[in-house]
């Protein structure tokens with residue numbers, strides 16, 4: 001009997017359950033010395049159905065332990081068709097989760113709660129709903145986000161309000177039980193509505209404060225295309241309303257959605273997003289899994305008010321053997337080979353104003369390749385996956401980050417005074433996360449068909465310094481201990 005070949009599209013260090021479906025990160029909280037990452041999960045198949053909350057925890061953000069499913073739909077209950085997204089707080093001895101109770105026979109998802117007094121291993125749902133109905137004038141309603149501010153608890157809920165605009169609705173409570181509606185915290189304006197057709201709504205609003213500045217993160221959903229992209233508003237508050245001064249995509253790639261925040265005990269804001277599949281559903285069903293979470297990212301604000309993201313420093317703990325160290329200036333330098341999971345840093349300076357960059361060749365003849373191009377003329381970095389898979393069931397496309405974030409005092413649009421761009425790329429099976437030093441992030445999925453080793457080259461003669469390390473092999477790796485090995489069933 002032949003052994004099935006390993007699925008090289010499965011990530012080695014990114015979080016996802018061993019099988020089946022995952023979407024949004026939920027309930028991110030630090031409690032009892034552990035970072036807890038819950039997530040939308042269908043334990044019975046690789047499709048979005050009958051959503052549960054899966055659960056991982058970690059003391060160091062590197063070694064993860066899989067715990068029993070935390071929340072499951074209650075037959076006949078308010079969440080009979082799914083425990084949809086929400087967050088959780090550490091409140092003394094307990095973890096209190098707020099989630100969206102889903103039933104197919106109503107259009108809104110009221111807010112439900114559940115608590116755990118043993119560090120998230122077993123859960124008790126509170127009877128009834130903390131917010132049974134949305135306010136008038138709402139046409140979509142789900143995804144609570146609860147946080148402590150001063151002497152009160154606050155909650156945002158994702159919605160669409162009259163005028164077909166995305167909205168984050170604000171509630172307030174002193175005891176986490178009685179919640180008073182305070183009105184829309186912020187709604188999308190006509191100038192920034194992004195839906196091509198149909199109406200828009202906001203899912204999974206998240207909120208991070210940095211002194212008197214703050215960031216509201218929303219996921220844009222529209223009635224025709226469904227989930228689309230993410231946006232971060234930077235601003236401050238005035239009389240319980242959020243007042244933005246600017247906004248930007250939180251992620252410039254096509255495959256990152258529903259990001260969620262975790263306030264870490266050391267004061268950092270950490271963020272995970274959901275990266276969906278960019279291949280046809282039949283393929284992922286045959287593979288038996290779909291979806292992955294991004295690496296944990298640290299989110300901060302720059303002095304000039306831009307959102308800055310980098311992989312959390314702990315991600316360095318996954319690095320193993322050094323695979324590549326190359327410097328030089330040549331049109332097609334061969335930088336060396338890598339496996340299907342690696343972490344790369346590069347400084348690129350395209351020569352004579354022409355586009356240049358890195359190419360990851362994943363077949364021997366180079367026909368299959370992913371390109372990362374610095375285009376100094378257009379002033380952008382482009383990630384091109386048009387040729388990244390020979391399998392026609394994989395999605396294609398080119399995605400851009402404007403390099404304006406890298407503008408220097410002398411007005412050049414490059415990463416440093418000498419015109420170079422610094423970046424980091426984490427490739428793990430089928431997920432690629434790219435970070436510019438200036439703080440922009442781009443996530444996409446690609447599905448190489450060629451066997452490892454893969455080859456890294458430059459093209460367009462950029463001046464370059466490139467280093468790459470293998471990920472999760474000889475370095476520390478995620479441990480996916482099964483629940484039975486570690487703890488009893490709830």
Ligand code: FRU
Nearest residue numbers: 024040051084085100203258
């Ligand atoms: C976002 C989302 C949420 C919802 C959950 C359902 O991806 O649609 O709005 O609560 O996923 O799985």
